[in-house]
Amino acid sequence: METSLDLVDEVREAAHLREFSVKRRAARKYDSKVIPREFKEGDLVLKRPMKRDKGGKLAP
Numbered sequence: 001m002e003t004s005l006d007l008v009d010e011v012r013e014a015a016h017l018r019e020f021s022v023k024r025r026a027a028r029k030y031d032s033k034v035i036p037r038e039f040k041e042g043d044l045v046l047k048r049p050m051k052r053d054k055g056g057k058l059a060p
Contacts, residue, residue: 039045
């Protein structure tokens with residue numbers, strides 16, 4: 001019984017390490033595509049995207 005409990009701890013630790021590496025890989029991939037921007041005090045910044053008035057899929 002004790003050996004199976006030790007095995008559970010080892011499996012849990014391995015899963016934790018795999019999860020950490022997957023999250024780190026996903027973060028690295030996301031961060032590589034982010035465009036760095038620098039703003040100074042006084043710059044005009046659009047806080048919300050402008051709404052596009054399309055009217056739907058079938059509108060002319």
